[in-house]
Amino acid sequence: MNIKLGAFLVCTSVLSGCSSVSAWQKGTLARPEMTFVPDPLAQRISDHTYFAKEATSSGSSVSGGGCGCN
Amino acid sequence: MALTTAALSLPGMIPKIAQAESSMPEKFTASYRFTEYSEDDQAANTTSTGESVERFDISIHQFSLVAPVSSNVSVNLDASTETLSGASPWYVAEGADGKPVQVMSGATIYEKRDDVSLSANYFHEKARFGLGIARSSENDYDSTSASVNTSVWFNDKNTTVDAGLSFSDDSVSPTQDLSIDPGRVVDEEKDSQSFSIGVAQIVNKTLLVGVGFNYANYDGFLSDPYKLASVEGVAIRDSRPDSKEQYALDFKLRQYVTKYNGAIHADYKFFDNSWGVSSHTVGLGWYQNINTWQLSTSLRWYDQSSADFHRNFFTEERADGYYSSDYRLSAYSALSYKLGLSKTYDFGTLRLSYENYNSGEGTQTDGDLSPGLVDFQSVTVGFDYKF
Numbered sequence: 001m002n003i004k005l006g007a008f009l010v011c012t013s014v015l016s017g018c019s020s021v022s023a024w025q026k027g028t029l030a031r032p033e034m035t036f037v038p039d040p041l042a043q044r045i046s047d048h049t050y051f052a053k054e055a056t057s058s059g060s061s062v063s064g065g066g067c068g069c070n
Numbered sequence: 071m072a073l074t075t076a077a078l079s080l081p082g083m084i085p086k087i088a089q090a091e092s093s094m095p096e097k098f099t100a101s102y103r104f105t106e107y108s109e110d111d112q113a114a115n116t117t118s119t120g121e122s123v124e125r126f127d128i129s130i131h132q133f134s135l136v137a138p139v140s141s142n143v144s145v146n147l148d149a150s151t152e153t154l155s156g157a158s159p160w161y162v163a164e165g166a167d168g169k170p171v172q173v174m175s176g177a178t179i180y181e182k183r184d185d186v187s188l189s190a191n192y193f194h195e196k197a198r199f200g201l202g203i204a205r206s207s208e209n210d211y212d213s214t215s216a217s218v219n220t221s222v223w224f225n226d227k228n229t230t231v232d233a234g235l236s237f238s239d240d241s242v243s244p245t246q247d248l249s250i251d252p253g254r255v256v257d258e259e260k261d262s263q264s265f266s267i268g269v270a271q272i273v274n275k276t277l278l279v280g281v282g283f284n285y286a287n288y289d290g291f292l293s294d295p296y297k298l299a300s301v302e303g304v305a306i307r308d309s310r311p312d313s314k315e316q317y318a319l320d321f322k323l324r325q326y327v328t329k330y331n332g333a334i335h336a337d338y339k340f341f342d343n344s345w346g347v348s349s350h351t352v353g354l355g356w357y358q359n360i361n362t363w364q365l366s367t368s369l370r371w372y373d374q375s376s377a378d379f380h381r382n383f384f385t386e387e388r389a390d391g392y393y394s395s396d397y398r399l400s401a402y403s404a405l406s407y408k409l410g411l412s413k414t415y416d417f418g419t420l421r422l423s424y425e426n427y428n429s430g431e432g433t434q435t436d437g438d439l440s441p442g443l444v445d446f447q448s449v450t451v452g453f454d455y456k457f
Contacts, residue, residue, distance in 0.1 A: 020225055020226050020228050021226075021228055021272050021274060021275055022226065023226070023227070025275050026272070026275070028275055028276050028326045028328070029272060029275065029276070029278055029326075031326065031333070032364075033324075033326075033332070033333040033335075033357035033359070033364065033366070034278060034324045034326055034333055035324070036270070036278075036280060036322050036324065038357070038366075039410075039412075039421060039423070041101055041103045041132050041134055041452065042103060042105075042410075042421070042423055042450050042452075044132070045103070045105050045107075045130060045132070045448070045450065046425070049107065049427075049446070049448070050372075053398065053427075053444055053446075054349070054372060054374065054398060054404070055343070055345075055347040055349065055374050055377065055398050055399055056318070056339075056341040056347070056349045056351065056372070056374060057286070057316070
């Protein structure tokens with residue numbers, strides 16, 4: 001796991017070295033489809049369903065720590 | 071059987087991966103979603119009785135309000151209520167031909183779950199600080215959770231670092247009549263803690279990437295209070311370790327394609343836990359803009375290994391005493407596709423989406439698939455109203 005954490009930290013430091021995009025150039029990036037989660041409410045239901053049916057929990061928080069037993 | 075859904079009340083409070091353009095909301099937004107979720111019947115040739123059995127149908131109403139209450143403080147209130155009915159897998163037995171067959175719970179179960187969550191975010195020029203609490207309740211399961219999280223922006227807001235902690239305290243109080251099931255637990259507790267960190271980076275005017283890491287641990291009653299496992303032909307209680315650790319690493323990419331006025335979504339997640347389950351999740355999507363309409367389509371492939379103590383049925387006792395035949399802990403793969411349609415107006419957005427999920431043999435499947443694996447479809451309709 002330490003190796004994976006190390007790899008993660010390396011990735012993040014590489015990413016932070018990227019070039020800068022000015023605020024006025026971010027119009028496209030501000031579009032809804034360019035967000036990581038375009039519809040958070042629908043995604044919540046999807047995450048909840050996957051949590052209840054798969055062994056992998058959402059990975060975003062401990063919520064979903066419920067039994068999900070059906 | 072009622073524990074279905076228990077408490078996925080906080081997602082969204084801690085982003086999986088930071089949003090590079092997180093900022094103070096300018097308007098109030100009220101949202102509503104209605105989802106109808108329906109599992110395929112348990113097929114006749116997979117049940118112990120040789121008859122098909124209806125599995126779960128769930129109806130979910132979600133309400134959300136995002137309220138910018140001052141120039142730098144925003145409050146989110148979310149609530150949902152859901153009703154479900156159907157029969158649930160109980161345990162797996164060895165069929166006449168040596169193949170596994172699913173024994174179902176028998177009676178149709180009706181259940182209701184309500185949850186509410188409240189969070190507040192304070193926005194500073196270079197950072198955001200958030201707090202959240204959530205509560206989920208069913209007649210046999212309660213969960214209370216809290217979270218604290220932050221985003222920090224660097225490099226002209228081209229880089230966002232997110233970090234969060236969350237805690238959950240859950241109680242299980244099975245409702246089944248003790249005279250019918252004298253061996254079941256009465257009141258049990260479990261708690262969990264989670265830590266997340268993520269970085270999002272704007273690479274250029276049309277490309278956003280992110281990487282996130284999450285660690286969580288669980289302590290307490292982690293078995294399924296209603297399920298059994300067949301050991302040497304005798305059905306005994308589902309029994310799992312009383313602690314579990316897990317971590318997940320995920321990557322996301324969003325590429326806008328100017329020529330086609332659309333965007334590519336590519337996601338990958340690796341997950342591993344101390345029960346022996348590891349999984350890969352791959353997502354690919356395309357979002358097509360057509361004037362004020364948007365059509366989206368996406369594929370999701372999921373593949374997991376089984377828990378160390380999972381078998382369809384056990385032909386000998388295990389030294390550690392842990393047994394489960396829960397299909398969720400089996401080795402399998404699932405492929406789902408989603409279609410979405412939205413229409414944007416001055417006042418907000420109308421939304422419609424559909425998902426079809428099918429599970430089957432996976433790369434780690436060794437032997438017979440669990441007969442309890444589920445296929446489902448769901449439809450969601452809703453709107454976001456800005457004012």
